[in-house]
Amino acid sequence: MKFTYLVYKQVNGTRQLAAATQEEWDAILKENRRLPLERRRLFVKDCFEDGGELDCMYIEATAAEYREWNSKNTVSQKKRKIGMSYTHQSLDTGVPDTDVETLHECVPSEFNLEGIVADQVLIEELKRALRAWKPWAEELMDLYMAGAKRSCTNGLCKKYQLTDRAVQKRKAAFEKFVLDFLKK
Known part of the structure; x- marks a missing residue:
């Protein structure tokens, strides 16, 4: 040296x-x-x-x-x-001591990594836009994604001390915001 x-x-x-x-x-x-x-x-x-x-x-x-x-x-x-804690492997390489000739055989053919990553990026951008729009909007998105679109009304009424009608209006505004965001 x-x-x-x-x-x-x-x-x-x-x-x-x-x-x-x-x-x-x-x-x-x-x-x-x-x-x-x-x-x-x-x-x-x-x-x-x-x-x-x-x-x-x-x-x-x-x-x-x-x-x-x-x-x-x-x-x-x-x-x-x-x-240094990660390794990069080609999908064309074999797996030693197995019958697998290439790693392509281990990945399902309908698996679309690019689509999954694009979806994740879109969701993160939507969450960022929702946070900037209304403080409660990101929480509502999480509830919708968890499948609690209908059952979340009572919880939101109690948490934010709102009426059923006020929560319904927020949900409608949220849905419109999301649709407008996705049209862009």
């Missing part, structure tokens, strides 16, 4: 990035430990493979550049760690 350190130096009267030696790098790190956080020199790390060898570069950055890099790097590291 090869390390490169780019630090700001005064070159011909201008401040610019220049390569630092290992000794200069060690001195910068030692000095940084003694400084308060707001006065420390900040560095971003960039690693890449070059000719089969891993190269790491430490590049001095401004506070704004460092915050942006750190934010993106933190997200990237979290995604990488989470991704």
Whole structure:
């Protein structure tokens, strides 16, 4: 593994990035430990493979550049760690020690993953629109989806201290809103 350190130096009267030696790098790190956080020199790390060898570069950055890099790097590291717990498999591969030649045989032919995902996204968008429209509308949608369209009236009357007629009006307004949303 090869390390490169780019630090700001005064070159011909201008401040610019220049390569630092290992000794200069060690001195910068030692000095940084003694400084308060707001006065420390900040560095971003960039690693890449070059000719089969891993190269790491430490590049001095401004506070704004460092915050942006750190934010993106933190997200990237979290995604990488989470991704390590999953494996990707092709449906064309076989299952060892079984009679299954491909995973296609295990998935029912009428299974439509794209449709299921599209439906789930649509429901989430509808719930978001309902929350923005009326505070009680998302709860009513959950009741409808649970099959309690008719039986929920009494519960809603008690919960919101409404009359049967008021709940019926809310249900009608809810149904109209959902139909209008789905027409879009």
